[in-house]
Amino acid sequence: MEQMVSSKLEKELQILVVDDSTSYRRLLSRHLQNWGGYKVIEAEDGTQALDMIINQNISMVISDWEMPGLNGPELCQAMRDAALDHYVYFILVTSRGSTEDIIVGMEAGADDFLTKPIDQQELRVRLRAGERILKLEEQLEEKNQRLNEAYKLIEADLKAAADMQQSLLPQSDIEIDNVDCKWFFQPSLFVSGDMHSYFKLDHDHMGFYSVDVSGHGVKPAMLSVTLSRFLSHGSTNGLLKKIDSTGTSYVITPPSVVVSQLNAQFQMTRQDSTYFTIVYGVLNIRTGQGQMTRAGHPHPIIVHQDGQIEVITDGGLPVGFIENPDYTNCQFQLLTGSRLYLYTDGITECEDTDEQLFGEERLLHLLCELRSMSLNHALNALQTDLLAWRDPKKTAFNDDISMLAIGFN
Amino acid sequence: MESMTIKHQGAVAIIEPQRKRIDASFAIKFREDVVALVDQGQKKLVLNMTNVEFIDSSGLGAVVSIMKVIGGNQNLTLCYVKDSVLAVFKLTRMDKIFIILPNEEEAVARLQL
Numbered sequence: 001m002e003q004m005v006s007s008k009l010e011k012e013l014q015i016l017v018v019d020d021s022t023s024y025r026r027l028l029s030r031h032l033q034n035w036g037g038y039k040v041i042e043a044e045d046g047t048q049a050l051d052m053i054i055n056q057n058i059s060m061v062i063s064d065w066e067m068p069g070l071n072g073p074e075l076c077q078a079m080r081d082a083a084l085d086h087y088v089y090f091i092l093v094t095s096r097g098s099t100e101d102i103i104v105g106m107e108a109g110a111d112d113f114l115t116k117p118i119d120q121q122e123l124r125v126r127l128r129a130g131e132r133i134l135k136l137e138e139q140l141e142e143k144n145q146r147l148n149e150a151y152k153l154i155e156a157d158l159k160a161a162a163d164m165q166q167s168l169l170p171q172s173d174i175e176i177d178n179v180d181c182k183w184f185f186q187p188s189l190f191v192s193g194d195m196h197s198y199f200k201l202d203h204d205h206m207g208f209y210s211v212d213v214s215g216h217g218v219k220p221a222m223l224s225v226t227l228s229r230f231l232s233h234g235s236t237n238g239l240l241k242k243i244d245s246t247g248t249s250y251v252i253t254p255p256s257v258v259v260s261q262l263n264a265q266f267q268m269t270r271q272d273s274t275y276f277t278i279v280y281g282v283l284n285i286r287t288g289q290g291q292m293t294r295a296g297h298p299h300p301i302i303v304h305q306d307g308q309i310e311v312i313t314d315g316g317l318p319v320g321f322i323e324n325p326d327y328t329n330c331q332f333q334l335l336t337g338s339r340l341y342l343y344t345d346g347i348t349e350c351e352d353t354d355e356q357l358f359g360e361e362r363l364l365h366l367l368c369e370l371r372s373m374s375l376n377h378a379l380n381a382l383q384t385d386l387l388a389w390r391d392p393k394k395t396a397f398n399d400d401i402s403m404l405a406i407g408f409n
Numbered sequence: 410m411e412s413m414t415i416k417h418q419g420a421v422a423i424i425e426p427q428r429k430r431i432d433a434s435f436a437i438k439f440r441e442d443v444v445a446l447v448d449q450g451q452k453k454l455v456l457n458m459t460n461v462e463f464i465d466s467s468g469l470g471a472v473v474s475i476m477k478v479i480g481g482n483q484n485l486t487l488c489y490v491k492d493s494v495l496a497v498f499k500l501t502r503m504d505k506i507f508i509i510l511p512n513e514e515e516a517v518a519r520l521q522l
Contacts, residue, residue: 214466215433273440273474277466277501296501317502321473349465399465 012039013131014056018049018063018075019093028062031120038127046070050078053088060089060130062114065101073108080109087137089130093118158190158218165221168228170197176206178285180407182375184383186346192400193220193276194344199233201241201252204286207233210297210342210404213276214318223266223274230262231280255280255293256327259319263295263327268320275320279312279342281332288334288408293327295319298345301364303371305337309364334408339375341367346401347382353391375407412438415446421520422446423513425457431468440471447479453520454479457513459489464497473503482506488516 015038019025022044029040041058043049047069052058061079065072072092079088089112092105097115105113111133112126169185181198193213201207211227213220233240239258241250258280268275279300281292292300296318302310314330334340343363350358366385370378382403390397412435413426424443428435443454456472464472476485486508490498498504510516 212466214470268470268474268477270474270478273470275466275470275473298500315502317506318469321503322506345466355463 046075191221195224343403346399436467436471
């Protein structure tokens with residue numbers, strides 16, 4: 001109860017007066033007490049003072065310069081070195097006041113100086129200046145606290161969003177005959193503008209896609225989530241497959257039509273220049289034959305078991321740029337042991353310390369080299385290589401990176 | 410350093426971004442500044458890309474957005490496009506849409522046709 005009451009009164013500042021002369025201390029204390037608003041504590045030497053400063057809640061110190069043991073500047077330095085959790089305003093009292101003294105004092109961390117004999121009025125106004133500084137520090141501390149709390153909330157929100165986005169990625173228990181799919185997905189900042197997935201469309205076919213929404217952060221992540229819903233094989237929107245005229249089976253929509261429809265739906269607007277690149281394709285899991293449509297996305301790569309590489313360069317404009325672009329279906333053939341890689345430009349545009357890009361050539365070379373490793377190992381090796389490549393000064397990749405690999409058996 | 414210089418030649422405004430990178434940190438401001446010009450009545454634009462070494466998805470989006478706002482690729486030309494930037498245009502097929510000329514004189518002349 002007592003504590004609550006005193007905090008409602010005007011807060012009394014605790015001032016520590018340090019001087020080896022008792023009479024001098026008493027003189028100062030009397031002035032301070034007469035003015036009111038200050039609670040005065042006394043110390044007769046630097047060591048005692050330091051101990052009090054560290055263990056009690058002292059806001060201001062008025063300290064003599066010349067003292068046995070720790071002198072004024074040394075006391076100040078020791079106090080600053082102690083890195084207390086609140087600011088202490090330190091006034092050095094000197095009998096000399098030369099420029100050298102002031103420099104020594106300032107370097108030791110003193111805030112202000114008084115020369116003996118101390119003029120009362122001067123002391124008073126200098127104390128008031130000190131109080132203003134302390135008030136500022138208090139306000140700063142409060143703002144910092146609120147900022148920290150806000151940041152924690154935002155971070156928690158982002159993490160929740162990231163978890164939700166991760167849950168949209170293909171779950172590890174999906175099994176598709178003849179096909180082995182592996183992937184990695186690394187957002188640059190919790191959430192990603194990338195999205196990829198694969199799924200069965202019917203008994204003989206699977207669908208797959210890799211999407212990269214422009215920019216990074218929450219905004220593109222939200223669109224990437226929307227797109228994953230659109231492209232979900234389970235949805236009934238009829239985008240990926242439509243029930244046929246007999247009503248008994250599904251007709252799979254050609255990739256070029258899927259991408260055209262996405263383009264019609266997601267045009268860039270004046271207010272929002274968000275757009276995305278995509279590769280969407282359909283693979284016959286029995287024959288290894290497939291078709292895909294690339295819209296502005298990095299070139300998909302096929303690595304055959306014998307080391308032959310195919311780069312899919314066919315393609316149209318990113319989705320959302322213009323109203324009626326041409327999208328075509330590019331045919332491809334996977335053989336036993338072939339691997340199809342879809343990825344986003346975070347990989348090819350990964351920069352080293354000299355701002356050199358990782359690049360498509362390096363990626364091709366690496367994927368070819370790794371082709372006899374298991375798909376999992378190959379993807380891990382690629383990620384390791386990328387980490388080794390990128391500027392180690394950067395703690396994270398500065399773009400979202402993701403890759404989806406489909407191995408045909 | 411201002412982010413872009415603007416000079417006029419007749420009805421054509423020549424904009425030269427001063428940054429090396431048109432990326433997420435610059436794309437929004439770049440787009441806003443240029444769109445403001447178009448809103449003020451500028452109908453023909455040349456983008457002099459002589460300083461630009463890198464453009465990312467946000468940067469590309471900004472340029473495309475500018476093109477849409479000014480009414481299509483016939484009102485916008487680009488010049489001094491570096492290989493690294495051209496590579497991004499090629500990957501996204503925008504090299505077929507953007508009108509890219511080797512130098513400023515030709516870029517301006519093309520708009521005056």
